[in-house]
Every structure is written in C-alpha cells, then in structure tokens.
Amino acid sequence: MLHVEQPGYFLYPNIAFYIKYAKIVPMVNRMRHNRAQRGDTRSHHALKAVDLSVCPDCNTKRLNHKVCSNCGKYNGRVVIDVGAKIAKKEKKLKAKKEESK
Numbered sequence: 483m484l485h486v487e488q489p490g491y492f493l494y495p496n497i498a499f500y501i502k503y504a505k506i507v508p509m510v511n512r513m514r515h516n517r518a519q520r521g522d523t524r525s526h527h528a529l530k531a532v533d534l535s536v537c538p539d540c541n542t543k544r545l546n547h548k549v550c551s552n553c554g555k556y557n558g559r560v561v562i563d564v565g566a567k568i569a570k571k572e573k574k575l576k577a578k579k580e581e582s583k
C-alpha cells in the first residue's frame with residue numbers, strides 16, 4: 483500500500499496506470515454540425531419576396547403603408563410633389579454637369 487500525504491492528488495505515481503485507467507479523452511470539436519443540422523438551420527434563411535400593394539390612383543405597385551413613389555399620394559391625398567422633386571433633381575444634375583465643364 484502506497485502512503486500519500488495528500489490522498490487523491492497523486493495516488494498512483496505510475497504513468498502507465500494513468501494511461502490505462504484515467505479518463506483521457508482526445509480533444510473533440512463538439513461544436514461541429516453535420517450536413518443535416520446545417521441544412522435544418524439554413525432552411526429558415528430563405529428571403530421572402532416583398533409583398534407589394536397596388537396604388538389606387540395610378541395602379542403601380544407600392545409598399546404597404548408608404549407614399550406612392552410614382553404619384554406621391556397616400557390615402558388619396560398628395561403628400562409629395564413628385565414633379566417638383568424630379569425638376570429639382572434635374573436642375574441639380576445640370577448644375578453639376580456645367581460645373582465639371
């Protein structure tokens with residue numbers, strides 16, 4: 483019988499014993515997923531098509547609860563002056579072109 487001052491710390495000073503009886507487990511990557519697990523996760527990653535509604539004033543498609551970008555109306559009321567906006571944009575472009583000359 484071996485006498486050890488601290489029982490449990492180094493009870494068996496024989497390395498061969500440790501190799502035989504100790505729970506020595508090789509390092510395993512437990513985070514790894516197989517192909518099915520990966521596929522299950524990605525089955526929810528598909529993009530959905532945006533659900534568009536039709537503008538009752540100009541019959542073009544627009545986002546729900548948003549001002550129509552074609553006629554600038556929302557709920558039958560003009561919110562954005564589309565013509566003025568386009569004119570402003572064109573004016574800005576023209577000025578930029580002249581500046582570069």
Ligand SMILES: [Zn+2]
Pocket residue numbers: 537538539540541542550551552553554555
């Ligand atoms: Zn519209």
